[in-house]
Amino acid sequence: MMADAFITVDNIGRTFTGENTVTALQEISFSLNKGEFLCIVGQSGCGKSTLLRIMSGVDPIHEGKVTINGKVVDKPDPSRGMVFQESRLLSWMTVSQNVGFALKEKEKEKRNQLIDEYVSLVGLADFRHSYPRELSGGMAQRVSIARALVNQPEVLFMDEPFGALDYMTKINMQNELLRIRGKNQMTIIFVTHDIDEAVYLSDTILILSKNPGKVKKVIQNTLPSPRNRNSEEFLEIKKQVYDCFFIQEGKEA
Ligand SMILES: Nc1ncnc2c1ncn2[C@@H]1O[C@H](COP(=O)(O)OP(=O)(O)OP(=O)(O)O)[C@@H](O)[C@H]1O
Ligand SMILES: [Mg+2]
Structure with missing residues (x-):
């Protein structure tokens, strides 16, 4: 079953040593x-x-192995897209600029098209030129989701x-x-x-x-x-x- 899985997590371990030694992860295995x-x-x-x-x-x-789609x-x-607890937006950039910040696509027209598509997908088309300070917490988190999705992870x-x-x-x-x-x-x-x-x-x-x-x-x-x-x-x-x-x-x- 593991061989066909899309993601495999195989015996992952992580211990932090310091003042207190913490075994954050031990023998973690599962597949998705x-x-x-x-x-x-x-x-x-x-x-x-x-x-x-x-x-x-x-x-x-440090210990173990993770594969996604057969690759380590x-x-x-x-x-792979990442969204954190706080929206981590750049305060001097608009919604669209934040979404485009880490976009792989370099061709200008395609870039703009993708940015518009994902800003709309999270329901913020009317706010594309707004700055993070003008957004509610939920709206800011939508921007960070759009930013993670724009590379189509x-x-x-x-x-x-x-x-x-x-x-x-x-x-x-x-x-x-x-x-x-x-x-x-x-x-x-x-x-x-x-x-x-x-x-x-x-x-x-x-x-x-x-x-x-x-x-x-x-x-x-x-x-x-x-x-x-x-x-x-x-x-x-x-x-x-x-x-x-x-x-x-x-x-x-
Ligand atoms: N870079 C680090 N150096 C030392 N210890 C660390 C480091 N990162 C995490 N830890 C320790 O590993 C343990 C797990 O931390 P982790 O941040 O993964 O927990 P968490 O489940 O995400 O907690 P929370 O729900 O509070 O976010 C904690 O005891 C933490 O102190
Ligand atoms: Mg945490």
């Missing part, structure tokens, strides 16, 4: 199919961002992208992301603390334990879409994730 939506959940400091950075090629690999990941690549890595947003905006952004994904068929690796968010978005939920950061549980989430957050089936999966943190915690060796 093309187009799969994986949510990684775990408590603060368990190694979620470290795993995301290793998988995307931003951080070097050893550096960042434009085929095969894989989108998102590190708590909606963590700083208020509840209503967060829910709107979750729906927006599902809508965009319906058009682009990307594989998405999405880190979150929010159990409700993980159950709403994912095909698969990977739960990490803390120090050592190991795979504690993998939950296949086959709830049909659109999902109803108040349905019994939805609450049942939420409970499985919740119990993994708060019921089994005391039993861990």
Whole structure:
């Protein structure tokens, strides 16, 4: 099964030594199919961002191996997009300029076409000439999503992208992301603390334990879409994730 997978994570480990030695990741192995939506959940400091950075090629690999589409990941690549918790926009650039900032395409007309397409896709066509200070938090986060999508990545890595947003905006952004994904068929690796968010978005939920950061549980989430957050089936999966943190915690060796 691993051989056919689109992404394989094979025995990844990462220990930070210093005043405190932290085993951020230990023996992490899993695989993903093309187009799969994986949510990684775990408590603060368990190694979620470290795993995301290793998988995307931003951080070097110390132990183990990651492959995407059969190729070993050893550096960042434009085929992989990244969205962070804060929108990280350049304050002196407009929405369009921010989206175009890291665009690979160099030919002017095609560039402008792509920028317009992705600014519109995230619903900001009317704000293309606005500066980040003129945007709400949700709008700024849309710009950073457009910036990650404009290179048409095969894989989108998102590190708590909606963590700083208020509840209503967060829910709107979750729906927006599902809508965009319906058009682009990307594989998405999405880190979150929010159990409700993980159950709403994912095909698969990977739960990490803390120090050592190991795979504690993998939950296949086959709830049909659109999902109803108040349905019994939805609450049942939420409970499985919740119990993994708060019921089994005391039993861990
Ligand atoms: N560059 C580094 N040097 C030393 N320790 C690090 C480094 N990066 C991460 N760590 C440690 O590794 C552990 C995992 O960190 P990481 O940022 O991956 O956690 P996280 O799950 O993303 O947490 P949060 O939910 O708070 O973002 C933490 O204990 C952190 O202190
Ligand atoms: Mg983190």
